[in-house]
Amino acid sequence: MTEKTTTRPRAATTAPATSAERAEAPAARSARRTKVLSIVAVVGAALLWSSSYAVTKEVLSDVGPLTIGALRFTFAALLLIAMTRLVARRRPIERPTGRQRLLTWLSGLLGITVYFILENFGVELSTASDASLIVASYPLMTMLLELAIFRIRMPVARIVAVLVAAAGAYLVVRNGAAVGGSQRWLGDILLLFGGMVWALYNLVSKLAGGRDAVSVTCHQMTAGAAGFLLASLFEASHWSVPSLTSSALLVYLAVGCSVGGFLLYNYGLQALKSSVAVNILNLVPAFGVLGAVLINGESVQLTQATGGIVIVGGVMLGLVDRGGGSLEPPEEQR
Numbered sequence: 238m239t240e241k242t243t244t245r246p247r248a249a250t251t252a253p254a255t256s257a258e259r260a261e262a263p264a265a266r267s268a269r270r271t272k273v274l275s276i277v278a279v280v281g282a283a284l285l286w287s288s289s290y291a292v293t294k295e296v297l298s299d300v301g302p303l304t305i306g307a308l309r310f311t312f313a314a315l316l317l318i319a320m321t322r323l324v325a326r327r328r329p330i331e332r333p334t335g336r337q338r339l340l341t342w343l344s345g346l347l348g349i350t351v352y353f354i355l356e357n358f359g360v361e362l363s364t365a366s367d368a369s370l371i372v373a374s375y376p377l378m379t380m381l382l383e384l385a386i387f388r389i390r391m392p393v394a395r396i397v398a399v400l401v402a403a404a405g406a407y408l409v410v411r412n413g414a415a416v417g418g419s420q421r422w423l424g425d426i427l428l429l430f431g432g433m434v435w436a437l438y439n440l441v442s443k444l445a446g447g448r449d450a451v452s453v454t455c456h457q458m459t460a461g462a463a464g465f466l467l468a469s470l471f472e473a474s475h476w477s478v479p480s481l482t483s484s485a486l487l488v489y490l491a492v493g494c495s496v497g498g499f500l501l502y503n504y505g506l507q508a509l510k511s512s513v514a515v516n517i518l519n520l521v522p523a524f525g526v527l528g529a530v531l532i533n534g535e536s537v538q539l540t541q542a543t544g545g546i547v548i549v550g551g552v553m554l555g556l557v558d559r560g561g562g563s564l565e566p567p568e569e570q571r
Contacts, residue, residue, distance in 0.1 A: 348438030349461020363424025373406030402551030408544025
């Protein structure tokens with residue numbers, strides 16, 4: 238007689254992932270990787286730009302502020318044109334629409350010609366330390382413009398982050414600020430106007446749409462160089478051959494601060510909100526002090542070291558984005 242066997246019900250197994258779920262995981266990882274790379278790129282731009290104030294101040298003793306911009310950005314534009322052609326041989330570069338081209342040229346005139354005219358004259362009349370301090374107010378200007386134009390809600394954490402980072406920047410440069418003479422106040426006003434122009438540059442760049450960073454930077458640099466070449470004609474009567482030291486510093490400004498800095502910043506700006514990207518630039522004063530210690534042998538007060546820590550804390554707080562808004566495509570942001 239055969240014994241009757243009973244089969245026990247098997248334990249429920251996990252349902253296989255759907256095709257949408259399988260596709261979502263790589264997409265999420267790709268989004269996180271893009272955001273991390275964008276943050277690293279903007280931090281790299283801040284590191285390069287942090288040295289531009291001291292270097293520009295040094296060159297101003299030998300070359301006029303408009304001529305500095307013309308030499309710096311013309312050389313940078315030529316490098317980028319060559320770089321764009323090399324990239325085009327390897328892979329196709331998306332051609333901009335007529336609207337994108339106009340907005341990109343406008344952003345170049347704003348972020349390169351107008352901004353650096355104000356910065357160069359501001360640094361000449363004021364001090365590099367004041368320039369570093371005023372940079373900390375740029376996120377506030379960008380945040381207000383985003384709120385007015387794009388109607389983007391600003392989380393409380395990000396508003397606090399901007400204020401914290403600005404306070405840290407003040408601590409960094411407070412003890413190092415030197416008296417810049419009777420025209421220092423005028424230089425500071427020019428630097429503040431530069432912040433407003435920089436905020437406009439960020440927003441116009443976002444409106445132009447996310448395209449290849451090399452192509453965008455090339456168009457911006459070409460437009461900015463053309464504007465500077467016209468402006469430098471006002472200093473034609475004072476033109477002279479710069480010294481070897483000034484020439485080397487101009488090459489650094491063109492290659493490092495212009496080509497390298499703008500390429501990194503434009504790459505990061507494609508995936509980050511303008512206010513987030515500009516908030517990371519609050520690292521500029523901290524990097525500037527670090528460069529002064531390593532290169533010039535300057536000493537740092539305890540207050541300045543504390544300010545550097547506060548800046549890093551403010552920037553990290555500004556990167557918190559619970560809603561994932563930093564990765565919204567430009568179309569959704571508009």
